[in-house]
Amino acid sequence: MIARSDNAAIPIGRVVATELKPSTPHQFHFWTATDTPIGIGAIVKVAGERVVYGVVTDGVAYSDLATPLHDVVGADGDPTRATEAPTVRQEIRYWSAAVLRQMPEEPLQPVPLAQVYVADDADVAQALRMDAFLHSATPTAIPVGLYTSAGRDAPVYLDADFLLGPEAAHLNISGVSGLATKTSAVEFLLGSLFAHFPAHKGRIAAVCFNVKGPDLCFLDQAGDLSDEDRQRYERLAVPSTPFERVRYYAPLKADGVNLNTLRTHPDLVGDVEPLTWGLQEVVDFAEVLLNRDDIDAKADAFIDFLRDRVLGRTFDDGFGTTHRVQTFADLDRLFRSIFDGLEITAGGRSDTWRTHHIATMRKVRNRLLNISIRCKGLVTDDGPSSDLPWKEFTDRTVYVIDIANVDPLGQDLVFARVVSMLREQLERRELGVDAIVVFVDELNKYAPGDGSETYVKKMLLDISERGRYLGLVLFGAEQFRSQVHRRVVGNAGTQLFGRMDMDELATPGYQVLSPATKSKLATLPIGELMVRHPHFTQPIFLRFPKPPVLRGRDGVERFPPAADVPFEEAVVRQLVRLDRRVRPNQVKDLIADREPDDVRRALAAARRTRPDDVLAYFRKVLGSRVTSDASLAREHQPVPPLNPMSDEPY
């Protein structure tokens, strides 16, 4: 993978040191010819009594012109004549470089005043200390891109032990939007990870939250690659093919049958699994639904009470009614029964039920039932859930959860539950893989540096700080790194930077970068990024190939989303997809006189069960459920008004 240049090394510069600008153990200065290939970010080698590798961090050029006025005089004050001078003034290209590595490492001494060479592939490996994990008995090198400065084309690797744990973990990528760096870099890196994840470290998968547009909706479709990009893939030994195993999950729309995603083209929609959760899945994360003002001990206590004593159990409300709460509809019936009981049975004299104040109960009820309205399609009112394949995650598979069109509260809920489940199952080693990469874009939104302590932020902090021990790795992306919680970005062992906004670069977090490096970051072209990694003592600029997958907006053009279909047609399509023997007319006849909610419930059961005879199963579930539910007369009485004595605003 690493090639030593055959060309005899020709020095391109020489280290110089003065009293004002001396060589130190961490920095040195050198000059080159004016037509040098060296630039900011180039890696150079100083070969003297010791070998020193450095990365160019700054450069200046000046001539022997004593004052600008002399140039004016020489041109007779006429700028058009300034180029008439037959001799070009003596110029200097004077570079500053930060030391990457010294060999030998001890004793640490100032950089010798010796000749400077362009680093070849082997030098780059040495300079970035990649030799330790590239050539060890159990290599852990993951290609991240090509070092292309100074006319080189050297592969650069990250250490999997420091990218995915246990030594360090997590990756954070910053950059302005729309320059195809953040998402593209992660897509490429996931492909590289899947190709090079060391066998001795087990199995790996990725969960990607698609939070905007169609960004991650076509990871299994091939995109257009240039010959140059293919050569880069070849150089990095990463396959230039889309992901082989991608599983898509998206909530349903409010109609309960059409998928709420942009991947609804008839050729692709078959791969998208609905993501729907019921009360049981939601109530464990009820804290997500509560805003800062809601969080109090009373609400927490009541939610715990519901979770421990009510849900999934036979429960007597104390007013003569027995409940078995399994759905939001069941929960609503329980609340109504309690409120009615307090109002009618107790004659409105009591504000409490089982030590819980009626206002607290109303608040929790509003929050819980509200989610089934705001996120209808993701949260089913009374149907069974359709979820990720917990405990059955497969190796080298990307699980895309498309929540781009979901209410922000629902996004929080999805994120909190999925990550919690991943953590729990990784802790118990029952997820099916040994490491999981969670890609979250828009960290500015989910883990802001200021603002309230939300459940999602706490969860991201927890992953950042403890995830590496579990194999739970966060790949986070954001536009403004300075606005993300310091502990989230600070715990990322590997940090990538695409083109940055100048205002962002002016924030204190970037003070360690030289002005020239900042300038380069502010003008970084598409496909280039700066990487910081525990093995690299200085930031390194890299180029990565365009990901081999279809970009979101290209995917939408090639596979335009299908329009929503009528309820009956959607049910037919889903059943046909499960079993091609199903005849549309049979299904339509079957559901013609049924309640839509009953049909949705039966459809969800068929999707989850995937029986051999889909139509028979669907008919059975539809029939038995209707009969069963029909025995329970639903009460549709209005909720009585609040006790006028209460000052609670609920």
Place this chain on the structure above:
Amino acid sequence: MPWWHELIAAGAVPAAFTPPPTTPGTDGAGGTEHADLVEDAELEAHPLPGRSVARLPEAVSFLAGIERWSVVAYDGVVQVVNAYVAAAIRRRDERGLLRTTRERHRGFAIAPLERMKPGLRQRLELAAPDLESIGPELVDQPSRYLDQVEGTVRRARGAIERELAEQWITAARAEEWLVLDGLLSRSPAVARHPRALGVIKSHGAQFLEGRGLERALTLPPGNRTSVFAVRGGHTRTEVYSWYLRLWPWEGNDLLYGLLRVEARSDPETTARATELSGWLWAERAPLATPATRWDRLLYPLHNVEEYLKALAPRDIELRRVSRLPKTGT
């Protein structure tokens, strides 16, 4: 109001410069020398074409030298000198950059060996790889002795410059020109070369008199004088010469921006004097700052000097400076 303002108001040209005394030897002997006009009936000013239309040779090399010396030891009143001379030719490429093509240097000791104590003399002869003995006559007059040393060093410098110039002649490309810093007439071979020019900045020797002298010394910028012949002698070859003004002298001094150019003694020189002057006039940019004589020093020659200074041993540079410690801060 100072008295001279009245003079200027009456028509005198203002000046504000005190020229340093010209060091003898840089421009031949001081005093008046005889010259014969070879162009025009009397010395005239010839305006040059604009800089933008000047014809510059495609290939041109520049030759200059430097000298350094300092007294490093005393044997009684005998001053022992460490000297260094160097010269280089730098060729200008098509991009306008100067590259060194030839270079010579010499580090040597100067001492009046006859006046030294035998023991010290023996040690000097063993220790100094290159030793030049000078006459003992002026040892007892330290100041004049140092003038003698200076002359010795200058001759040594002239010798290696001449040597380099003659080497250049044997290997010069077709159509390549050589511009020397100083007299062309020291070497017969160089003085007769059709594409060699000497550019003299010091004007110790005076070739003109009367009205011709006044016209030469008050020459407007962008003008040259008529060509005159500088007679040869036992130390120099006859050459043609003319004055050229690079920068306005008014407000400075008569010699400000004034060059004397030497070329081979040939009618073609006279025919091409305006063209060659136009070329040299175009060479006034870029300015040869921060050199003190930038008004007369062509930048390429300044560049050759800077190149040589960069290579010169640093210990000799410290001559005539304070003994106080020097820091860079």
